[in-house]
Amino acid sequence: MRDQVLDTMDLERERGITIKSHPIRMDYKGADGRNYVFNLIDTPGHVDFTYEVSRSLAACEGAVLVVDAAQGVQAQTISNLYLAIENGLEIIPVINKIDLPVARIDEVTEQLVGLLGISENDVLLVSARDGTGIAELMEAIVDRIPAPTGDPEANLKALVFDSHFNAYKGAVIYVRVVDGVLSTGGAVRLMSNDRVFDVMETGYFRLNMIASNALGPGEVGYVNTGIKSLRETKVGDTLTQRSSPCDTPLAGFKEIKSMVFSGLYPVESDDYTNLRDALEKLQLNDSAFTFEPETSAALGFGFRCGFLGLLHMEVIQERLEREYSMGLITTMPNVEYRVIAKNGDVIVVDNPAKFPVAGDIDKVEEPYVRAEIIGPAEFLGAIMKLNQDKRGTFVEMVYISVDRVRLTYELPLAEILVDYYDKLKSVSRGYASLDYEFIGHRPGNVVRLNIALNGDPVDALSIIVHQDRAFHWGRELTSKLKDVIPRQLYEVAIQACLGSRVIARSNVRPLRKNVTAKCYGGDITRKRKLLEKQKEGKKRMKMVGKVEVPQEAFLAVLKVDRSN
Numbered sequence: 126m127r128d129q130v131l132d133t134m135d136l137e138r139e140r141g142i143t144i145k146s147h148p149i150r151m152d153y154k155g156a157d158g159r160n161y162v163f164n165l166i167d168t169p170g171h172v173d174f175t176y177e178v179s180r181s182l183a184a185c186e187g188a189v190l191v192v193d194a195a196q197g198v199q200a201q202t203i204s205n206l207y208l209a210i211e212n213g214l215e216i217i218p219v220i221n222k223i224d225l226p227v228a229r230i231d232e233v234t235e236q237l238v239g240l241l242g243i244s245e246n247d248v249l250l251v252s253a254r255d256g257t258g259i260a261e262l263m264e265a266i267v268d269r270i271p272a273p274t275g276d277p278e279a280n281l282k283a284l285v286f287d288s289h290f291n292a293y294k295g296a297v298i299y300v301r302v303v304d305g306v307l308s309t310g311g312a313v314r315l316m317s318n319d320r321v322f323d324v325m326e327t328g329y330f331r332l333n334m335i336a337s338n339a340l341g342p343g344e345v346g347y348v349n350t351g352i353k354s355l356r357e358t359k360v361g362d363t364l365t366q367r368s369s370p371c372d373t374p375l376a377g378f379k380e381i382k383s384m385v386f387s388g389l390y391p392v393e394s395d396d397y398t399n400l401r402d403a404l405e406k407l408q409l410n411d412s413a414f415t416f417e418p419e420t421s422a423a424l425g426f427g428f429r430c431g432f433l434g435l436l437h438m439e440v441i442q443e444r445l446e447r448e449y450s451m452g453l454i455t456t457m458p459n460v461e462y463r464v465i466a467k468n469g470d471v472i473v474v475d476n477p478a479k480f481p482v483a484g485d486i487d488k489v490e491e492p493y494v495r496a497e498i499i500g501p502a503e504f505l506g507a508i509m510k511l512n513q514d515k516r517g518t519f520v521e522m523v524y525i526s527v528d529r530v531r532l533t534y535e536l537p538l539a540e541i542l543v544d545y546y547d548k549l550k551s552v553s554r555g556y557a558s559l560d561y562e563f564i565g566h567r568p569g570n571v572v573r574l575n576i577a578l579n580g581d582p583v584d585a586l587s588i589i590v591h592q593d594r595a596f597h598w599g600r601e602l603t604s605k606l607k608d609v610i611p612r613q614l615y616e617v618a619i620q621a622c623l624g625s626r627v628i629a630r631s632n633v634r635p636l637r638k639n640v641t642a643k644c645y646g647g648d649i650t651r652k653r654k655l656l657e658k659q660k661e662g663k664k665r666m667k668m669v670g671k672v673e674v675p676q677e678a679f680l681a682v683l684k685v686d687r688s689n
Contacts, residue, residue, distance in 0.1 A: 143167055143168065143169045143170065145169070145287075145289075146166055146167060146168045146169060146174075146177060146178070146181050146286075146287055147166070147167045148164065148165065148166045148167075148287070148299060148330045148345055149165050149166075149167070149330050149331065149332070150162060150163070150164055150165075150329050150330055150331060150345070151163045151165060153263055153267075155263075155264065155267050156264055161267055163266065164301075164329075164343075164344065164345040166181045166184065166185065166286075166345070168181045168182070168205075170201045170202075170205060171201065171434075171436050172201065172204065172434060172559075172560050172561055172562070173432075173433040173434030173435070173436045173437045174433065174437075175204070175208070175562065176360065176361070176381055177286075177287065177360055178205060178208060179208050179211075179212070179377065180284070180285075180286045180287075180360050180361045180377065181286050181287070182205075182208050182209050182212045182214060183212050183284060183286070183361075183375070183377055184284050184286045184301035184345065185212075185214060185301075186214065186215065186270050186271050186272070186273055187214050187215035187216070187217065187266070187269065187270030187271070188209040188214045188215070188216055188217070189217050189219055189262070189266070190202070190205075190206060190209070190216050190217065190218045190219060190237075191219050191221050192218070192219065192220050192221065192233055192236075192237060193221060193222055193233075194220050194221060194222045194223050194225060194228035194229060194230055194233055195222060195225050195227045195228055195229065197229065197232065197233045197236055197529065198233070198236045198237065198240060198499065198525065198529070199499060199558040199560075200497045200498060200499045200531075200558040200559055200560035201558065201560045203240070203497065203499070203531070203560070204497065204560040204562075206240070206241075215269055215270045215271065216241065217249065217262070217265050217266065217269055217270070218237045218241060218243065218247065218248045218249070219248075219249045219250075219251050219262060220233050220234065220237070220248060220249070220250050220251065221251050221252070221253055222252060222253075222254070223250045223251065223252050223257065223258075224252040224254060224255055224257065230250065232526065234248050235526055236525055236526050236529065239525060239526065240525065249261055249262050249265060272343070273342065273343025274342070274343070275302065275303055275304045275305075275341075275342025275343055276304050276305070276342065277304075277305065277306055277341055277342055278305075279304040279305050279371075280304065280305055280365065280366060280369050280370060280371045280372075281302070281304065281305030281306065281307055281313065281364070281365050281366045281369075281371065282302075282303045282304040282305060282363060282364075282365055282371040282375065283300040283301060283302045283303060283305075283307055283340075283363070283364040283365070284300060284301045284303060284361075284362075284363065284364075284375050285298055285299065285300055285315070285358060285359065285360060285361065285362040285363070285364055286299055286300070286301060286360060286361075287299040287360060288358040288360070291349075294325075294326075294349045294351070295349070295350060295351045295352050295353050296350055296351075296352040296353070296354065296357070296358050297334075297347050297348070297349055297350075298347065298348045298350060298358050298364070299345075299346075299347055300340070300345070300346060300347070300348055300364055301343075301344075301345045302340045302341060302342055302343065302344050302345075302346075303342065303375065304342055304371070305342070305366070305371075306339050306340070306341050306342075307324065307327055307339060307340045307346075307348065307364070308324065308327065308338065308339040309324055309325070309326060309327050309338055309339065310323075310324060311323075311324050311366065312324070312366070312367040312368065313348075313364055313365065313366055313367060314364075314365060314366075314367045314370065315357070315358070315359070315362050315363070315364060316362060316363040316364075316365060316370070316374040317359055317362045317363075317374070318357060318359075318362075320352070320357050321367050322350045322351065322352055323350075323351070324348055324349075324350070325349045325350065325351055326348075326349035327339060327340055327346060327347070327348055327349070328346055328347055328349075329344065329345065329346040329347070330345070330346065330347065334347055348364070359381075360381065361375075361377055362374075363375045381413045381433070383413070383415055383431025383432055383433065383461075384432070384433060384434055384460065384461070384492070384538065384563065385431070385432045385433070385434055385435060385437075385438055385458050385459070385460060385542065386429060386430065386431050386432070386458065386459050386460070386461065386475040386476065387429075387430055387432070387438060387455055387456055387457070387458040387459065388419060388421065388424070388427055388428070388429055388430070388455070388456035388476070388585065389404075389416075389427055389428050389430050389442075389445075389453055389454075389455055390421065390424040390425065390426075390427030390428075390453065390454045390455075390456075390585075391427065391451065391452065391453065391454075392452035392453065392454055393452065394425045394426065396451065396452070397425075397426045397427070399449070399451065400427075400428065400445075400451055400453075401418075401428070403445055403448075403449035403451055404416050404428060404430070404445075406449075407441060407444060407445070411441075413432075413433050413437070414430070414431070414432065414437070414441060415430065415431040416428045416429065416430040416431070417429050419476070421478075421584050421585045424454060424456075424585050427454075429475070429476060431475070432458075435458065435542060435546075438458060442455065456585050457543070457588055458542050458543065459475060459476065459477060459539070459542075459588075459589060460475075460491065460492050460538045460539045460542065461473060461474070461475045461492060462474045462475075462480075462489055462490065462491055462492075462571065462589065463489070463490040463566050464480070464481055464486055464489050464490075465486070465487045465488050465489070465490070466481065466485050466486060466487060467485060467486070467487045474589075477573055477584075477587040477588055477589050478584040478585075478587055480573040480587075480589060482624065483572065483623075483624050488568050489568070489569055489570075489571050490566035490567060490568055490569065491537050491538070491539060491566060491567065491569035491571055492537070492538040492539075492563060492565070492566055493535055493536065493537055493538065493563075493564050493565060493566070493567050494535070494536055494537075494538050494541070494561040494562060494563055494564060495520070495533065495534075495535055495561060495562055495564045496512075496517070496533070496534050496535070496536050496541065496559060496560070496561040497531060497532070497533050497559070497560045497561070498512075498531070498532045498533075498534070498549065498557055498558070498559055499525070499529060499530070499531045499532075499557065499558050500529070500530065500532075500553045500556050500557030500558070501528055501529060501530075501553065501556050501557075502524070502527075502528050502529065502530045503528070504552060504553040504554070504556070504557065505522075505530055505532075507552035507553070508532060508549065508552060508553060508557060509532065510552075511545075511548055511549060511552055512532070512534045512536065515536055515537075515540040515541065515545060516536065516537055516540055516591065517534040517535065517536040517540075518534060518535040518536075519532075519533075519534060520533040520534060520535060521533045535564065536561075537569060537591075538563070539571075539589070541559075541561070545559075546559060569591065570591060570592040570593070571589050571590065571591055571592065572589070572590065572591075572592050572595055572623055573587055573588075573589055573623075574587065574588050574589070574590050574595055574598055574599060574602075574621060574622070574623060575587050575621070575622045575623075576602065576603075576606070576619065576620070576621055576622075577618075577619075577620045577622055578610070578617060578618070578619060578620075579617055579618055580618070580620075582622075586602075586606075588602075595623055595628065596628050596629070598621070599621030599623075599628045599629035600621070600629045602621060602629075603619045603620070603621050603629045603630060603631040604631055606619050606631065607619060607631040607632070607633055610633050611633075612633055612634060612635065612636050613633070613635060613636065614635055614636050616632055616633065616634065616635045617632065617633040617635075618630060618631075618632055618633075619631045619632070619633065
């Protein structure tokens with residue numbers, strides 16, 4: 126036993142967040158003397174994993190809504206609360222950390238009362254650290270949350286809400302049995318892809334997996350299948366018997382789709398094979414992560430990777446660097462654009478290098494999100510200005526308490542990818558919180574901004590930007606690259622181009638060898654002759670020379686000021 130016992134990854138423990146959901150079974154003897162079994166799921170809270178959270182909630186009868194007594198209701202709190210309400214769950218509101226000196230118990234209670242339309246007596250006050258209120262919470266779970274229902278005689282119907290890969294057992298599927306009985310030795314199938322397999326082992330979760338012969342209605346457990354890939358075990362799928370399947374699958378299943386794309390390249394080209402092996406191992410435990418090989422003229426061989434969001438991307442990068450000791454160069458994250466060509470073809474672009482030339486484009490559609498920001502009312506003006514600078518469209522404003530406000534904006538996903546969250550925390554002194562959901566593609570005036578070194582485009586430095594900001598980005602980027610591109614023996618021109626038009630330029634001054642040092646006295650024409658010879662040599666060198674692009678150049682793209 127240790128602190129944060131369900132957080133098994135080092136990253137989860139360091140950041141204090143949940144990245145992977147964790148089910149666990151717990152026995153409890155109630156005040157009435159009866160024995161109860163609680164099947165609990167600790168879910169992630171971050172917006173990147175919303176779909177997995179929704180499927181976990183679909184497996185439950187109730188939810189314990191835990192709110193920090195110091196921070197109050199956050200945007201993600203409301204988002205996950207709505208998911209729980211949509212799934213018809215009984216909600217038990219809990220205020221945790223009431224032992225902190227900075228706890229705002231009355232204020233947070235008022236927020237929950239206004240949010241849920243309940244009385245103050247329904248809100249439980251808990252301190253997980255010193256045990257205050259834990260007994261009352263356990264009894265509230267028994268009293269308020271209904272016991273699961275299901276027909277053990279019916280055909281098997283079970284919800285797949287998660288999975289992981291075991292090197293010895295293959296894909297291990299996490300299920301919640303709705304109807305019927307899931308027994309070891311039977312043959313079952315997944316309804317989304319008709320994949321049939323034998324049940325090698327079933328069981329339930331304590332701190333480790335405990336094998337059992339069968340799982341009945343309402344029970345949560347795992348199925349060991351021997352399947353060698355997580356791609357076939359999709360979250361939200363329905364598991365049923367092969368011989369006597371259920372009539373209809375459980376509602377809510379959808380394919381998980383990557384939202385953010387970035388190129389990952391090894392710093393040392395010899396590490397390409399090691400990087401591919403590391404990505405394949407990560408994908409075994411994370412079916413939402415996708416990758417495919419790509420080649421860059423500047424960076425060599427690498428992979429184009431798809432992520433659910435920025436946190437997902439950060440987690441994958443950190444795991445590659447920590448667990449597999451990989452040195453990585455990461456290109457700027459991009460979103461997926463839909464380009465409608467003049468001939469009617471629809472091209473999906475997730476890499477700026479594949480963006481068609483302007484003459485072939487009829488229109489471009491970019492992904493939009495509906496963002497909810499909750500923060501103190503005193504920072505309302507600064508938060509609204511930030512959203513306007515990010516091309517946001519105001520939707521509504523609601524006061525959830527006297528001094529806390531919820532703002533809703535519709536924003537291009539590309540605008541919130543890199544620095545939006547940092548700026549939001551900055552203008553609100555760390556008190557604002559953000560949650561967003563994808564709402565579809567809309568027409569946008571976006572163009573590809575190319576960076577060329579001595580006339581040669583560097584594909585890995587290309588970015589897709591809004592037309593109105595292209596000139597600002599071009600100036601900023603060429604200025605920053607001038608400081609990180611190493612000086613050569615000849616002048617290096619850094620140009621930002623829209624198509625064939627150069628919109629900004631910076632020059633890296635050449636290193637100069639003093640070839641006239643050996644001249645002492647004599648006619649000036651001797652010095653001129655040496656200088657002309659040097660000039661001709663530099664010209665020939667420039668024709669065949671290659672400019673080395675350091676890793677700092679790709680980081681410079683991320684540091685461009687996006688406020689203009």
